[in-house]
Amino acid sequence: MITDARVLQPEFTPQEVEHRNQEVNVLSNALKPIMNQEPGETTLLLGPSGAGKTCIARFTTERLRENVLDINSQYINCWQDYTRFRVLYRILEGIGQTVDIHRRSTPKDELLDRLCNYDGPHYVIILDEVDQLEDKSVLYDLYQMRGLTAILITNREEDLFSHLDDRLTSRFESSVRVNFDKYHLDELVSILEARARWGLSERAIGRQQLALIADAAAGDARIAIGILRNAARQADQQGTEMITTDIVEGAVPDGRAEVRRKAAEKLRKHQRVLFEILTDEGEMKPGELYDEYCRRVDDPKTKRTVRNYLQKMEHYRLIIADGKKRARTYRPRTDLS
DNA sequence: TGTCCACTGGAAATCCCGGGAT
DNA sequence: ATCCCGGGATTTCCAGTGGACA
Known part of the structure; x- marks a missing residue:
């Protein structure tokens, strides 16, 4: 049944993206100066969860890497790394500079010094769920670093700006914004179709069942893929070759509960x-x-x-x-x- | 309309812990 | 073994706010 479990994982980034050409283009243009060794523009990706923000950020960065000989990149989820220290640490980690960092010998301003003195290949960082940062001053630090371009991701612009001081707000006013909407039903179906094609055996699931999943996910691709993953798992356990409507219906609450359980675990x-x-x-x-x-x-x-x-x-x-x-x-x- | 006060959330002080230094 | 430091967690302090109620 499951031929490639990776493509059903939440963090999987596909080789091709669907229904987001416009968004990819805007982001690509913002990053384009990097191809001439110049800093790209700071970009804000906005929209509800499961609308493809993270996926598009990773996809576009990856594509840039294919076009530019030498570039570093790092993905940072601010939900997990929510302090200034941890974010700076992660940024250094992306360029392999953390080996000898200890709290005693390297106060946090040395982390910053090191980043400011960075003169390696251009560095793209993706700050996901950036509104979750407890100490937003790290955003100010980012502006002091050369050769670094930031992509910031958040659900709502207000969540981010309500806690910023004026100095930072004015810096971000000029940044490029890309708005993401929830996926339409048919868009979700074709996304699911692709995942089923890559990750499941042939004819494992029909279009009708995919539509059922898409409908239950209400525009959220992450939930949709979660339901598909659960359905495939259950079919595997039952030893059937087809994901039936019954199995999908059983997997819907699990797919949603999983999101909640993951949060509750924390x-x-x-x-x-x-x-x-x-x-x-x-x-x-x-x-x-x-x-x-x-x-x-x-x-x-x-x-x-x-x-x-x-x-x-x-x-x-x-x-x-x-x-x-x-x-x-x-x-x-x-x-x- | 004015007063009361339960509640929020920012800022600063303080506690606590792990890990290097002596 | 003990001291000291930095960082995160928690507490302390408090100004501000807007329902409730006279």
Whole structure:
């Protein structure tokens, strides 16, 4: 059934992309100066999750590499590397300069010094989920580095700019923007078709079943591919050669639950307790939530810390915060699209 | 309309931990 | 073994805000 599991993985970057020619062209043009040894333009990729932003950033960078003899590139997900230190570290890692870095011997400004003195081949970095950075000052650092072009990815422009100071905001105002929309149903179907062709045995799944997956994914390619992956896995386990409608229907909730489970796995004990309370109780006011939290753990954190946790969980799309100030309530997220 | 105050979120202080230095 | 340092996590402090209610 599954002939090549890689193409069903979320991080797989295909050789050809579909339905995103316009976006690829804009990004390619922004990077074009690199072909003449000049810095490319800073680019912002905006749009909902699963719209192909990460994929197109990687694809275009890869294509640039094929056209330019010598270029370095690095992909950094700010969800995982959310501090200034870690981002700088990753950037150095991309040019193999981290061997002798230790906290004691190399204060973080030395990381920056080293990057500023970098004079190797042109360097393209992709900062994914850049709104998740806790210390946005690293973006300012990027501007001080020569021979470096940044591609920034975020869901909504406001998420990024609301926490930037004026100095940074004005720098970004001139950057190139590329807006991504959700995929249409037929676009998703053809994306799935391609993945099925590359990764599954022939006639493993019919067009009708692919359409069913595309419909359930509601424009999100990541979810669509996740459902396909789950369906193929289940068919494998059952020993059948065809992914039937029944199997797809069984795989839909799993495909969605997987996204949620992955996020929930990242939660630590106290955050998990908060999440469980909201799952048990439904919508709650902040005060009630905190009281219940104190009852369930023996070493409660302060209210302020709990607010930070809740904020983070909202970013993870695990919970929803409604209302402002006094009228705020928290509830678990159930739709997950 | 005005006052009250539960709540938010920024900033700064402080705690805590790991790892090099002595 | 102990000290010291930097960085992340947490706490402390507090100004600001907008519903609730008279």
